[in-house]
Amino acid sequence: MSPGNLFLLSNAKTRSISPENPTGEPGKGGMATLENGSAHYAARELGQGWKVNPFVTIKPKETYTIADIAGPGAIQHIWMTPTGNWRYSILRFYWDDETEPSVEVPVGAFFGAGWSSYAHLNSLMVTVNPGSAFNCYWTMPFRKKCKITMTNINTESMTLYYQVDYTLTIVPDDAAYFHAQFRRSNPVKNGVCTLVDSIQGKGQYVGTYLAWGVHNNGWWGEGEIKFYMDGDTQFPTINGTGTEDYFCGSYDFDTRKKNDAGGETTNYTEFSTAYTGLPQVIRGDGHYNIMQRFGLYRWHIMDPVRFEQNLKVTIQDLGWRSGGRYLVQQSDISSVVYWYQTEPHHGFPKLLSKDELEEN
Numbered sequence: 001m002s003p004g005n006l007f008l009l010s011n012a013k014t015r016s017i018s019p020e021n022p023t024g025e026p027g028k029g030g031m032a033t034l035e036n037g038s039a040h041y042a043a044r045e046l047g048q049g050w051k052v053n054p055f056v057t058i059k060p061k062e063t064y065t066i067a068d069i070a071g072p073g074a075i076q077h078i079w080m081t082p083t084g085n086w087r088y089s090i091l092r093f094y095w096d097d098e099t100e101p102s103v104e105v106p107v108g109a110f111f112g113a114g115w116s117s118y119a120h121l122n123s124l125m126v127t128v129n130p131g132s133a134f135n136c137y138w139t140m141p142f143r144k145k146c147k148i149t150m151t152n153i154n155t156e157s158m159t160l161y162y163q164v165d166y167t168l169t170i171v172p173d174d175a176a177y178f179h180a181q182f183r184r185s186n187p188v189k190n191g192v193c194t195l196v197d198s199i200q201g202k203g204q205y206v207g208t209y210l211a212w213g214v215h216n217n218g219w220w221g222e223g224e225i226k227f228y229m230d231g232d233t234q235f236p237t238i239n240g241t242g243t244e245d246y247f248c249g250s251y252d253f254d255t256r257k258k259n260d261a262g263g264e265t266t267n268y269t270e271f272s273t274a275y276t277g278l279p280q281v282i283r284g285d286g287h288y289n290i291m292q293r294f295g296l297y298r299w300h301i302m303d304p305v306r307f308e309q310n311l312k313v314t315i316q317d318l319g320w321r322s323g324g325r326y327l328v329q330q331s332d333i334s335s336v337v338y339w340y341q342t343e344p345h346h347g348f349p350k351l352l353s354k355d356e357l358e359e360n
């Protein structure tokens with residue numbers, strides 16, 4: 001969908017799944033009774049049809065099926081607001097008859113909130129709105145089936161409000177499947193962080209999110225992103241010029257201001273735009289939370305990276321040291337990469353354990 005075709009009539013069917021209509025079937029919303037509703041106490045004087053079951057509770061180590069949809073069709077919008085630690089709630093998507101997921105990402109990182117704390121993000125494909133509302137607008141077509149799950153790997157129960165808006169419609173033969181993969185390097189070794197190296201098939205790379213924790217003083221983002229595609233070996237086809245350059249910023253994301261003493265101060269400047277942003281800068285509290293941390297996104301909507309056979313993406317972990325020399329760093333970098341491709345896809349690396357996902 002786009003503003004350019006909203007006036008066109010269509011035979012597509014609009015459906016929506018939420019705790020109040022977990023199957024998305026026509027005429028089946030708001031049917032929960034006080035006996036089985038999650039908000040039965042609040043609705044006790046009103047009864048059926050009055051917000052009786054607006055959320056679900058996911059117990060520790062439990063996997064909850066958010067959606068199980070028969071196709072053909074496409075996911076158009078997802079909204080959710082999970083409680084608890086967003087690194088410990090794992091979102092997975094399965095297309096058609098897959099047994100291995102095409103999306104496997106901690107829920108916060110998937111929606112551009114990789115540091116498990118709120119920061120407003122306003123872009124075309126993802127928004128994070130007050131107080132902790134996650135939204136995504138990636139179109140996700142499927143031909144036979146779509147299954148979405150959430151696994152709580154924490155030791156405490158979590159609450160989840162959610163809505164999955166989708167259409168049942170014809171899927172073109174040339175429509176590819178949506179994928180997203182999470183990785184974390186803590187610390188990055190040898191100065192190179194691999195974002196993905198196992199994409200096989202034909203498709204297009206459409207987005208990058210990084211949660212970057214810096215372990216050293218000074219500017220940390222000199223590293224170049226590199227796209228190795230379709231048989232590239234030592235040298236890539238696409239080679240960036242620096243981290244802030246790839247995220248469409250410049251000069252350390254600094255806004256330079258004259259101060260009262262006549263000198264100059266510099267500050268990281270958060271920004272969030274349609275295609276790219278630095279929505280989160282955690283400067284530390286001077287007590288226990290002392291590490292500088294950053295959240296960055298770049299959506300390749302107008303410039304998808306198309307590949308025919310395979311794709312590998314890396315970014316250098318590079319800063320500055322004395323004498324105008326580069327410093328190979330050992331940062332903490334978590335990443336999510338987003339792409340479309342033909343199926344079957346290559347298997348993902350094993351997801352990290354709860355301890356390995358912990359912020360530290």
